Amino acid sequence: MEGGISFWQALTLSSILGWVVASSWFDLTKRIRSLAQPWVTRRVLADTPSILWLQASHIASVFSFMCPRRSLGFPLLTTMLICLQSMRHGSLDCIFSVLSCFVSVPFYTGFLPIVYWSGHRKLARQMTLLMAFCDYIGNSMKDVVSAPRPSCPPVTRVITTNDERGNAMEFGLPSSHCLNTVCLLGYMLHHFLTHGAKMDAVIPVVWDDAVKAPLVLYTGRMYLGMHSLIDVVAGIIFGLVILALWLMIHEHVDDFIASGQNVTSFWASLSFLLCFAYPTPEFPTPSFEYHAAFNGVAFGLVGGIHRHLHPQDGGNPSLFSGLPVVVFLGRLSVGIPTILVVKVCSKGAAKWLLPVMCNTLGVPITSSCYVPALKVSQGSTSKSERKQPGCLLKPPSGFPRKAYDVDTGIRFLQYAGLAWSAVAFVPALFSHLNL
Secondary structure, three states, X not given: OOOXXXXXXXXXXXXXXXXXXXXXXXXXXXXXXXXXXXXHHHHHHHOHHXXXXXXXXXXXHHHHHHXXXXXXXXXXXXXXXXXXXXXXXXXXXXXXXXXXXXXXXXXXXHHHXXXXXXXXXXXXXXXXXXXXXXXXXXXXXXXXHOOOXXXXXXXXXXXXXXXXXXXXXXXXXXXXHHHHHHHHHHHHHHHHHOOOOOHHHHHHHHHHHHHHHHHHHHHHHHHOOOOOHXXXXXXXXXXXXXXXXXXXXXXXXXXXXXXXXXXXXXXXXXXXXXXXXXXXOOOOOOHHHHHHHHHHHHHHHHHHHHHOOOOOOOOOOOOOOOXXXXXXXXXXXXXXXXXXXXXXXXXXXXXXXXXXXXXXXXOOEEOOOXXXXXXXXXXXXXXXXXXXXXXXXXXXXXXXXXXXXXXXXXHHHHHHHHHHHHHHHHHHHHHHHOO
């Protein structure tokens, strides 16, 4: 039985609401941008020669230094990179594009549920909430600073996937790939060290996988023309700060979502406020869409965990050990299609339900993509109305008169459904099928 709202919950929600109002009144986003953007832009321009140097034939010497022939802990990637001297640039484009996919939204959609289904439930939910935290902080910083990516031309920007095409439309600083990699690998390392992994066995892995692999990715972001050096450095620094903060609070967060009071109602309020506690960028980018998706994932995971907590958290520092291969493959064959079907169904239900609810409540809405009947042509809206949806531009007087993009709510609910199915519905299927 859930009791009344606690002091810290009230303080958290009121602080976020106060920040939204204060930042709107004092126009803090533009003030911060006016200070940071010129300096970052100068640094991006100054880094252009370094990117051009990387995109030339010197790339092989960089990785020959980072991955020497004597390295045994990173054999596959070492072998590939040693051969870069004789490769065409098309091969390099392919290698670095594939590496970039390992910290993309499709990667998280598959990787984190698989970790959860393998029995490492606590690790998976902690990493999911950490990635949602990283996404919010990283994308907020991008849109506050609104700094450009490397100029193209002279830099050649390599875009080989739809995911990268979306990333290229965002601002540059900080690099989300660098920030997320630091946090993801750092937290996994912390988890294994605190669950019995021996330091002697971990040190070679740290050097070969937790240091060299990110360095390859970081340099690859510059080689692909997606980021300058200042973006990469900022991503690493912000990642280390976020990781340190998360390691201070992650146990408290986990205890709260597992056995706290008012968990679902508090997280629903938090998710709603975070849709407004987001800066308005210089011009619209996909960053807010990614934030809405991860915001939904966090809410769906917390709701599913709190209502359907499983006792086996899994503490074995070796992923998938102790799980029979047949069982693991069976879980994948059932789980992955199921969460994708739930995601599609959640999106369909939200596309029908949200417009009906908003019309009933008298909330003005538009749709930029999902609901054709609500789309507004570019010529029929003013410049102020075409600003990025979900950003509270001025403190509301009564109810805001601006039209809201219903796609934000649809995206939130579809990813909330995906996360809920991964931690609640799919494990129930596993129990029913004896998997």
